[in-house]
Amino acid sequence: MSKVVVVTSGKGGVGKTTSTAAIGAALAQSGEKVVVVDFDVGLRNLDLVMGAERRVVFDLINVIQGDAKLHQALIRDKRIETLSILPASQTRDKDALTSDGVAKVIAELREKFDWILCDSPAGIERGPAMAMHHADIAIVVTNPEVSSVRDSDRIIGLLDSKTERAQRGERVEKHLLITRYDPVRAARGDMLKVEDVLDILSIPLLGIIPESQEVLKASNVGVPVTLNNPETAPARAYQDAVRRLRGEKLEMSIPQERRSLVERLFGRRVA
């Protein structure tokens, strides 16, 4: 049974695209057939983060409008055989996402892949609504910060009322992914605590991704952080999140950067 997962947040800049790429790559590495779909029509980014920007010929809107077949628009990842990307159009706007067209594409993707990861645009308008509509599972990406948490709360409300599952009287399975978590600032009380975020949103926690330069580095070179350097703290956090997404029970921990003895002795003072 294939699963449609929407990666969403309400607020922009919290890490939806980074997380879609990292989770998609980690899932595909475990042998699952995965496609990551960019729903951010007009502001596409997923192709860059995945390093596929120079291979885009057709896109989601071409497929919806019947200008191209799905297999023509799908780009197969060069590093992992079971990973594909369906890019968004950069030149159209979100009105080009018709309900029927999206439904047809999702149905076709369900036949080919085990996991369909939809990277939602920010906001609560047509784009995000289309990205979440067919979801079986939602990964709600949140920064430990009040505005992000409130926007995520709004999105959870929409997941419970506007999606196809909600309209059938079923529930979308929801998971919380906390990104850009900084243990030092959290200890100082500069950031919302994980417990507070969980208390407000009250959905199960999928993972906590620590704030890290590695995330920026990886996206600059167009490689999902889980592939770029699998030993880094954010990569390990995403790998744990993926194992939980696949149903494993793992204890929650926030991976830390591994430091050498020298770094441990001197690193903190320099920073």
Place this chain on the structure above:
Amino acid sequence: MQIRVRGRSFMAFVVTPEAPLALWLEALRAQSARAPGFFAGRPVIVDCSLLKADTPGVATLLNELETLGLGVIDVENAADIPGADPWKRPLTGGRPGGLVEIKPSEAAKVEPPPSAPGLIVEDNVRSGQSILFPKGDVTVLGSVSSGAEVLAGGSIHIYGALRGRALAGAQGFAKARIFCRKLEAELVSIDGFYQTAEDMDAALRGAAAHIWLEAGRIMIAAQR
């Protein structure tokens, strides 16, 4: 047979419509919406001294007032107002009183909402969601998020945290109350009187709270 006649005095309200009548009626509608029941059971005298026979809408004015629930008992200064005749009665000798303020609190006459089974919300009320239940009490088993609101004709019971807005007694029921397990509200309101987070006692934040209205003031007490 001797017929006995007893006296009983009422205070009649005098309204003085003015042109443009459409605006005047709109203002009246808005005021009576804020204070439902204000005109209920009150005799009303319409003073037409500011109107002329050709003021637009004058012919239908009296009917409009009746449909708004005003019990018109007399029309004054209406010699040349068309259609006013059926309402004219030669009332004399009234003592002029002062201005009567239409205060929302005068709505206290409104019946408490029927104790029909209240609305029970099993989940959290998420940011952006709005629960409207003018007929009675609302019980929320989860939390009410920041940016969410619950509006009830009766009382509001929240078993989780109240982080958004709760508006109880929204149709003019001053005895409505709000209860929550954790008070972090943005705004609470009972019968139109409200208090924002800024005006709440900081010591009450996070406490289980009981909120009610006393002489037009929102009262909040922490519950153990």
